[in-house]
Amino acid sequence: xxxxxxxxxxxxxxxxxxxxxxxxxxxxxxxxxxxxxxxxxxxxxxxxxxxxxxxxxxxxxxxxxxxxxxxxxxxxxxxxxxxxxxxxxxxxxxxxxxxxxxxxxxxxxxxxxxxxxxxxxxxxxxxxxxxxxxxxxxxxxxxxxxxxxxxxxxxxxxxxxxxxxxxxxxxxxxxxxxxxxxxxxxxxxxxxxxxxxxxxxxxxxxxxxxxxxxxxxxxxxxxxxxxxxxxxxxxxxxxxxxxxxxxxxxxxxxxxxxxxxxxxxxxxxxxxxxxxxxxxxxxxxxxxxxxxxxxxxxxxxxxxxxxxxxxxxxxxxxxxxxxxxxxxxxxxxxxxxxxxxxxxxxxxxxxxxxxxxxxxxxxxxxxxxxxxxxxxxxxxxxxxxxxxxxxxxxxxxxxxxxxxxxxxxxxxxxxxxxxxxxxxxxxxxxxxxxxxx
Numbered sequence: 314x315x316x317x318x319x320x321x322x323x324x325x326x327x328x329x330x331x332x333x334x335x336x337x338x339x340x341x342x343x344x345x346x347x348x349x350x351x352x353x354x355x356x357x358x359x360x361x362x363x364x365x366x367x368x369x370x371x372x373x374x375x376x377x378x379x380x381x382x383x384x385x386x387x388x389x390x391x392x393x394x395x396x397x398x399x400x401x402x403x404x405x406x407x408x409x410x411x412x413x414x415x416x417x418x419x420x421x422x423x424x425x426x427x428x429x430x431x432x433x434x435x436x437x438x439x440x441x442x443x444x445x446x447x448x449x450x451x452x453x454x455x456x457x458x459x460x461x462x463x464x465x466x467x468x469x470x471x472x473x474x475x476x477x478x479x480x481x482x483x484x485x486x487x488x489x490x491x492x493x494x495x496x497x498x499x500x501x502x503x504x505x506x507x508x509x510x511x512x513x514x515x516x517x518x519x520x521x522x523x524x525x526x527x528x529x530x531x532x533x534x535x536x537x538x539x540x541x542x543x544x545x546x547x548x549x550x551x552x553x554x555x556x557x558x559x560x561x562x563x564x565x566x567x568x569x570x571x572x573x574x575x576x577x578x579x580x581x582x583x584x585x586x587x588x589x590x591x592x593x594x595x596x597x598x599x600x601x602x603x604x605x606x607x608x609x610x611x612x613x614x615x616x617x618x619x620x621x622x623x624x625x626x627x628x629x630x631x632x633x634x635x636x637x638x639x640x641x642x643x644x645x646x647x648x649x650x651x652x653x654x655x656x657x658x659x660x661x662x663x664x665x666x667x668x669x670x671x672x673x674x675x676x677x678x679x680x681x682x683x684x685x686x687x688x689x690x691x692x693x694x695x696x697x698x699x700x701x702x703x704x705x706x707x708x709x710x711x712x713x714x715x716x717x718x719x720x721x722x723x724x725x726x727x728x729x730x731x732x733x734x735x736x737x738x739x740x741x742x743x744x745x746x747x748x749x750x
Contacts, residue, residue, distance in 0.1 A: 535646065
């Protein structure tokens with residue numbers, strides 16, 4: 314395939330198939346690589362584009378999030394993630410992702426109050442939890458309860474009504490922490506704690522998770538700020554598996570609650586949302602700093618079957634920009650809790666040092682990613698490993714909703730219908746039982 318320009322304004326790519334040359338437009342984004350528009354490929358050539366995992370295929374155009382993996386860059390509406398994590402708060406980032414610009418004071422106040430008014434869950438929905446086994450995985454509970462929201466909030470399921478889309482977006486962002494906290498409380502056998510309108514988003518979530526009726530609970534501002542930062546770092550990450558799932562479900566016209574439930578189900582997969590749990594399990598397995606050389610040796614041995622979790626990223630081929638903020642956050646939490654000598658942190662720090670200096674890891678660009686530190690941080694705060702992916706879902710809800718909303722409003726969007734390369738049996742005739750060998 315070669316690139317040519319028919320004129321200055323319209324660059325084209327030339328594809329030769331079976332002696333026929335087809336011109337396809339080359340489209341450019343604000344930043345990042347150009348894309349070849351293959352929308353007419355089948356009509357013009359009778360061929361489809363084959364791309365397992367869609368690693369070289371753009372399934373949409375978007376104004377929300379941009380990742381440059383080689384440069385280690387993550388932008389939300391053009392703003393670097395480290396600036397947002399250090400200077401903003403989660404609800405402000407939610408507004409940014411949904412509306413495209415940072416809010417002024419009046420806009421932020423209105424948005425914050427709008428979210429706060431929707432944090433309560435319909436009381437009948439609290440009975441759903443008793444239908445699950447006490448030892449049910451919290452993500453299984455999340456899938457069921459979020460999907461059931463469409464059975465209770467009929468006034469925000471019309472995807473063609475912009476006002477209903479806005480209400481649904483706010484409801485999902487507001488109610489997800491309440492649903493998640495109830496899933497946690499149910500798993501540990503404690504009564505549900507209702508949301509408080511006098512607390513900010515992250516502080517409210519902490520009190521719903523850790524307060525009990527028989528005594529006072531004071532939210533530690535360091536912990537609250539750390540959790541808020543974690544939510545910001547996980548708010549959106551371009552067209553990953555769960556976001557693409559939400560878009561694909563939404564392309565059929567499904568209501569927003571069903572689409573987000575689909576995203577949660579996809580996030581539950583260990584290759585997606587379970588990475589921080591895997592990283593924590595690995596650190597637990599290593600245990601102490603003196604055992605690190607043994608595991609480094611195993612990691613370099615392709616026949617060992619062992620791999621270092623929390624290192625490298627499918628997209629980032631440089632240092633994950635979120636990992637730098639997460640490392641600082643981890644230290645702040647451990648300092649606040651007086652657990653800076655946490656053995657797992659010592660193991661993590663030594664592993665990070667080796668990964669950044671060892672030729673093997675540098676050559677393969679196996680830098681620490683966000684999951685490397687987030688598992689330690691969440692465990693220190695008091696969350697069990699089963700809740701790690703749930704917290705991921707709480708944060709990512711705004712990204713899913715923003716992407717869903719953008720998809721609904723995109724005039725180019727059609728129902729998703731990926732093609733396939735069929736490698737099964739060719740056409741054959743049915744054989745009666747009596748004639749089969």
